[in-house]
Amino acid sequence: MDPALFRVNFASPLLLVTLLGCGESIGVRDAWIREPPPRSPAAGYLIIENRSALPVEFVGAETAAAERTEIHAMEYGDGKMTMRRADSVTVPADGKVALQSGGTHLMLMKLRRELQAGDDVTLVLRFADGTVKRVVAPVRKGGYATR
Amino acid sequence: MRRVDPWLLSVACLLVLSCGGEPGQVADVATPLETPPLEDYGGIGGDFSLSDQRGEPFELESLRGRPAMLFFGYTYCPDICPVTLSKMSRVFEILGASGQDMATLFITVDPERDTRDKLAQYLDYFGLDTIGLRGSKQETDLVIGQYGGHYALNKEQGETDYFVDHSTTTYLIDQEGRIRFLFGQSDTPELMAAVTRQLLPTID
Numbered sequence: 001m002d003p004a005l006f007r008v009n010f011a012s013p014l015l016l017v018t019l020l021g022c023g024e025s026i027g028v029r030d031a032w033i034r035e036p037p038p039r040s041p042a043a044g045y046l047i048i049e050n051r052s053a054l055p056v057e058f059v060g061a062e063t064a065a066a067e068r069t070e071i072h073a074m075e076y077g078d079g080k081m082t083m084r085r086a087d088s089v090t091v092p093a094d095g096k097v098a099l100q101s102g103g104t105h106l107m108l109m110k111l112r113r114e115l116q117a118g119d120d121v122t123l124v125l126r127f128a129d130g131t132v133k134r135v136v137a138p139v140r141k142g143g144y145a146t147r
Numbered sequence: 148m149r150r151v152d153p154w155l156l157s158v159a160c161l162l163v164l165s166c167g168g169e170p171g172q173v174a175d176v177a178t179p180l181e182t183p184p185l186e187d188y189g190g191i192g193g194d195f196s197l198s199d200q201r202g203e204p205f206e207l208e209s210l211r212g213r214p215a216m217l218f219f220g221y222t223y224c225p226d227i228c229p230v231t232l233s234k235m236s237r238v239f240e241i242l243g244a245s246g247q248d249m250a251t252l253f254i255t256v257d258p259e260r261d262t263r264d265k266l267a268q269y270l271d272y273f274g275l276d277t278i279g280l281r282g283s284k285q286e287t288d289l290v291i292g293q294y295g296g297h298y299a300l301n302k303e304q305g306e307t308d309y310f311v312d313h314s315t316t317t318y319l320i321d322q323e324g325r326i327r328f329l330f331g332q333s334d335t336p337e338l339m340a341a342v343t344r345q346l347l348p349t350i351d
Contacts, residue, residue: 036225037272039265043226072310074226076332080297081227082312085304101226102332109308144234144336 025052026091028125028135033108034101034142035117042066042115044106044123044137047098050091057128058089058097065121066108073104088128101142115139182341185319185327191295192318192326197254197286200267200279207324214346215250215320219296221257221311222269227332231317232273237336238343239275245347246340251277256298256313258287294318294326321346 031046042065050056061069073086089104091097099105106123108115115121119139126132199205207215216235220228232253239246253270255261258281261269266279282290291298296314303309319328319342328342 034225034229037222037229038268040222040225040269043229072226076315079314079316079329079331080312081315081332082301083224083310084301101230105226107225142229142233144230144237 026050026056026127026131026133028133031123031135031137033115033121033137033139035139036108036111036115038114042108042111042139043072043101043142044069044108044121045098045100046106046123046125046135046137047096048089048091048125049096050093053093055093055095056091056131058091058125059087059128060126061106062124062126063108063121065112065115067110067112068108069123070107070109071099071104072107074102117141182338182345183328185321185342185345186329188295188326188329191293192320192324193293194324195286195290195293197280197282197290198263200263200270200281202263205278205280207320210250210320211324212322213248213250214322214343215252216343217252217254217294217318217320218316219254219256219291219294219298219313221255221313222261222265223257224311227315229273231315231332232270232275232277234336234339235277235317236273236275238340241336241340242343242347245344245349249343249347251275252280253277254280254287254290256287256291257300257311258282258284260307319343319346 027049029047029049031044034043034045036042048058060071063069071086071089072083074081074083086104089097089099117140121137121139123135123137124132125135194207196204196206216238218231220231222228235251239249242249255266261281263281266281270277270279281287291314296316298311298313301310301312315332317330317339318326319330321327327346330339
């Protein structure tokens with residue numbers, strides 16, 4: 001191994017901490033947007049994985065495709081659906097959270113352009129620890145399957 | 148720690164089991180072995196009058212002789228209402244020719260924002276020939292009460308940008324206008340089709 005590289009790796013604990021801290025400890029995958037009916041907001045789904053020993057708070061998302069992106073928490077009880085805006089979602093330590101149809105999900109409000117199956121939407125996800133994740137979410141016809 | 152609703156969890160498990168693939172993919176599940184029998188719900192349901200998405204008056208009575216699926220929703224609901232409508236498409240697919248007479252009725256619980264045009268555009272998108280129904284707040288309250296459902300405008304966070312909490316039951320209505328089954332959000336299209344088939348003529 002190149003001694004210089006060796007030195008860099010071990011002489012820069014700060015770099016290491018930085019990489020571990022806001023680099024890859026949070027992963028986002030399987031993002032997609034349900035193609036919205038005309039003039040409706042669009043629902044977004046994804047999975048957030050937390051590979052660190054501490055819980056992380058997902059605090060919000062943005063996209064150029066919509067004026068506002070909100071976290072919507074949905075609950076069922078007694079045959080009734082209630083929905084409310086949520087400020088954040090906790091991703092447990094060494095765990096994951098699925099933002100999915102029928103549960104907590106993202107809602108792209110006041111779309112700036114029409115979204116159709118085949119489009120890609122870039123979502124910027126923010127976490128309380130300062131981590132910012134960018135993810136490309138394809139727009140798909142949703143169907144009834146949820147995941 | 149987030150509270151996990153066991154009911155929701157079971158729904159999730161069911162969905163994972165029944166549709167492991169891509170969203171929209173046809174679930175690979177056979178008709179349930181035991182189809183629940185049709186029931187009678189004497190206390191709820193019955194005829195009502197509202198207007199359809201063309202502005203024409205609509206009476207449930209006019210459907211006599213045809214079975215129907217009825218549910219309440221609103222067009223600003225982009226998660227679960229599309230799921231319900233997509234599920235209906237799948238039910239029709241499974242039923243094939245025997246389901247051709249069945250009507251689908253979507254009653255908006257948000258007539259204020261769901262104008263006739265909005266309703267028409269929304270339902271056209273799903274291509275189901277759904278009859279979209281709306282009425283005044285008073286009329287809507289009457290019908291949903293009659294069907295044992297409920298809804299509430301959740302305007303805490305804005306007068307124009309609100310949610311509507313509502314019943315998610317899908318009602319199976321027979322040719323005489325009586326409710327014969329209540330489907331929940333977790334029921335698969337396969338189960339819904341199997342239950343519905345009991346009302347339909349057998350077509351070979």
